[in-house]
Amino acid sequence: MTDLEDQCGQVCTELHAAWAIAKKDIRIYYLKPNMIVSGMLFPLFMFLAFAVGRPADPTVMIPGLIAITILFSASSIEPVSIPIERRMKTFDRLLSAPISLHTVVLGESMSGFLYSLGIAFVPLIAGILLFQTPVIGIAPLVAGLLLTSFCFATMGTLFAAYPTESPGDIMSMLNLVRLPLIFVSGIFIPLDQIPQIGHFITYLSPLTYGNDLIHAAFAGDTHFNPIVDIVMLLFFILVFQLVANRLYKKFNE
């Protein structure tokens, strides 16, 4: 066997293990009550609280609702599952298995990614059927859903690295980041209406690029170039993955 074949074999093995971790999370955590509250109901009520009664264009409102839903659902699985698994000591199984730490982070993120993709279809279909808001760009929609979901799933895994056995500890820290993101990412206030001074924070938010990309699927225009949105989301995914890997290594010493 050549080195290349050997490496391909190892990559397949790692991907298979990541998928096994994701399947395990799907079976155990998807229907947990705190998952339903933080992943489904919380984004819906957040959106209703800020959008109802305001004259909003559905091509702005629906992408915003999809983006918020993805933010909360994708980043909610790991902050619940990993502290519980630390308490049950099942997380040690993953740490001592013959797989890399990157695979553990990837597998955990995959379950949040798939969960949020499924949930995102609810506002998507509601937008199309109830608000007669057609999708005019399939490519930005697919890219937006996939990349935004994976980005926030990885962010959830990153926060879950904090060495606690209580999901509440991580959720508190995570909400300190998630809630401000909603207001600085062009969901309720269009990006071109945000004061110049706020642009720096806007550009640091991955939700800005996810929302912009999904907005392109409904309105046809974007604040940034879609390529910029895609590159920035990929950049955030890479950073979250690398930092998460480093933190899991550090905290498990």
Added chain:
Amino acid sequence: MYAIEALSLSKRFGNIQALSGVDFTVNEGETFGFLGPNGAGKTTTIRILTGISAPTEGTARIFGRDIVRDTIAARRQMGIVHETSNIYTDLSAWQNLMFTAELYNVSRKDREKRGSDLLELFGLSERRDDKTNGFSKGMKRRLTLAMGLINHPRLLFLDEPTSGLDVQSNLIIRDVIRELNKTGVTVFLTTHNIEEANLACDRVAIINRGHIAAIDSPERLKHTIRSVQSIEVAFEPVSLVRVDDLEQIPRVSEVRKQGDKFRLITEDPPGVLDGVMEYAKDHHIRVISVNTLGPSLEDVFIRLTGLDIRTKGVKTVD
């Protein structure tokens, strides 16, 4: 080739030196006991040997593979049974086994066959599709052991395998460990049950305060403290016997009441026996049984770790 080579392992957490120059080897096919009081460095050593934690200094090799530089290849050789029965209680026994097999890259055909065999071996076949949250402590422990064996490991780490279990689970697990050893699997056993280590292990290491205090076969370790011999005496009626009186018998260094019997520690069992008979006669008590005992592995453990856990709390004897 050694199954495990630990070479000058040290581990520091901030100002705390958890391990200091720990050296030992475990031969292939050996059952190796790793004993020590709480906080001695057992868990830190296991975390290093299984690649969860990296040593501050030193090297560990599993079947020749460096656990830090070649972690994945080294882990493929091992099965790990953690101290806690860390199973997924929302999954069935079968799903737990299959998940572990997938983590260890066991092929579908092999894992299904192996999974069925292990459930049968551990008496869990009838509960295969039940969620494990309804399992007893013993059943969970047996499933944990089955999960540790799903990848046909050459080396099995067993952390407190029988602690607090029912008799049936205890017997099954001990039997499986014996059978594994016969098939050449190396077993690294951590236990607080010193008698279990005495019966199961070819060699034991005793670790204390981050240092290896002794490594040898249980029998040779006992020989090192021949001075700790004893006689075990049963009296009738036992209510008339006082420990303070027995301690006054010449050449008795310590008396321990063990159930309805008394264990008199001495360097001179025959001499003390005369004193016991005299004591019984003077107090109108009958001696109904007498046994002379050599030092136990527990005595070795106590001597080497400086702990006496059987008397009032914990006290230093050295």
